[in-house]
Amino acid sequence: MVTLKHLAEQLNVSVSTVSKALHDSDEISPDTIERVKALAKFLNYKPNRLAVSLKSSKTNTIGVVIPNILNHFFAKALFAIEKEATKQGYNIITCVSNEMREKEINSLQLLSNGSVDGFIMSIAEETQVLKKVDHINAILKQNIPIVLFDRVSEDIDCDKVIIDDFGAAYEATKHLLSEGRKHITLISSIDELSVGKLRVEGYYKAISEDKKYKEKPNVITISRDESIEERIENLLNTDKKIDAIIAIDNTSGVVALQKALKLNIDVPKNLSIIGFSDENVLKFTDPKLSTVSQHTLDIGRASVEMLIHKLNDKSLSQNTTKTIKTNLILRGTTK
């Protein structure tokens, strides 16, 4: 690895001269600057990032802690975060909590030792269930900024980026009501998560506001160790009255559509389906699933922007919550 010292020796000048020259300091003669730069280029000199960071107490690195990279939502968020971070001259170090609080604690500990300037994270399921977030607050107390996205917590006071989960489910349910559906069922495999709870609330609200709707709300929660496929096939088989489904997680919507087709249920004539899936699954379904579009790329981008904003002005102790708007995109599974 070629260092300032090497350059200095080659050119018979001091290290500090070289350093200044490379930064176009006007303390240095144009002639020297040129010579230094020429040699630097020739030898492919690159400033050692560790040394620069150590000196400046600034790593230009963001720690990203996500629950599960195999979940397409988080993969996409990571994609967006990486893209925006790169654009702004930041690297990202990625850790996966695998939904476990212990791993989350580890990752946070590991990186909060000067490795990163701040964190972007989404809370592990276990952490949300246990409602123990002191490990996150501990980082904040060390004056390392955190931006929470999607899965957030009231007990943490920091910047946040969320979607309007309540409103999104509310709108989706309203649409199904407007179609004249009489038996709207909500399916959730994420009822432990903050976002899951909010979406259910939105569904309740829409139902309760509709005077003409006679049925009680029907919420199907599927636990981690159940087979989503079996449960849904069963549901459609036994409860023939269901004429609309709002599936509030990543995958249930697609599964519901598959099973409906298999059972020869006419979609959307006799059954409407709205999912929260990402566009990537569309190529696997025919008709195309109608979805609540979550603008995941915007979520990632906004998270990076907020973090860097705070990094640039740490005095800024004001915390804000940014809500990314959703879109109800009607495709082939709704009337």
Add this chain to the structure above:
Amino acid sequence: MVTLKHLAEQLNVSVSTVSKALHDSDEISPDTIERVKALAKFLNYKPNRLAVSLKSSKTNTIGVVIPNILNHFFAKALFAIEKEATKQGYNIITCVSNEMREKEINSLQLLSNGSVDGFIMSIAEETQVLKKVDHINAILKQNIPIVLFDRVSEDIDCDKVIIDDFGAAYEATKHLLSEGRKHITLISSIDELSVGKLRVEGYYKAISEDKKYKEKPNVITISRDESIEERIENLLNTDKKIDAIIAIDNTSGVVALQKALKLNIDVPKNLSIIGFSDENVLKFTDPKLSTVSQHTLDIGRASVEMLIHKLNDKSLSQNTTKTIKTNLILRGTTK
């Protein structure tokens, strides 16, 4: 941030004493060790990673450069890499090339300045098409080890982890032949990639070895700007003789299955389908797609192992290529 200096001042000893104490040096009295450790724990002292790395010329960080994180194969590989790296005490810095050579160059440049000890990467499509890999060889020349996985190149002399693409396609095709299929069609949307080419070769070999098979090989390549869905629906609609499909990319197999079901083709009675998809799509299909299982987790793990192995013994200039075996898993879309 609490440093050795802080601890030293609090305890009225020197910095080096503190350092040694924390490393259980036997130059230090048990008593002092205990006091130092107690205070360190109390103040939540964590050694500054940058300083340690700078001093030791060892970052314990791996740079991971992948083409596309929205591709489930790479997401899963990244998952495995992160997991194994963490287990071995390494962090990962992730960069996404987005299949672009330019971004690949940038990432490599950016991280080869002391940020990482080595790289794990899979080559961008553009790089494979252009066959220009000097930027990768340049890193190797700087004595920074690289492990290439999945998408590799003959023109790069380094450690590699691949699957037996040729053999996998060969076996899959042989199975279709053994079912007595007469019109086996290969579908590929990745014919520009090294792995794509190898899989096609495997298909050819199997076909050509079968004396009883009369038909010419039938290879359908779908380009980036075509709609895979349209193309496949069209294919099945127009060529009614097709009785078996081997889909060598991530998604075509599932799409083919969907379209076949839509067109009321009896799968697997009249049409067998084998895909190269990951298990994650299975929940979206009924019947379940038969696939070539690529053991992506093993690929990721092996990559980390190889890199760390080389890191631990840099003199080891011997490069090896590890081939991860595949499995043909027969499910509902084959007889």
Add this chain to the structure above:
DNA sequence: CTGAAAGCGCTAACAT
């Protein structure tokens, strides 16, 4: 215009 020196936080050879 250039250089010497200090220091970021840590380790380790070398005193004491």
Add this chain to the structure above:
DNA sequence: ATGTTAGCGCTTTCAG
């Protein structure tokens, strides 16, 4: 058993 010093590669005062 503890302390001093030098140095990893870099930036930045302060001298010259």
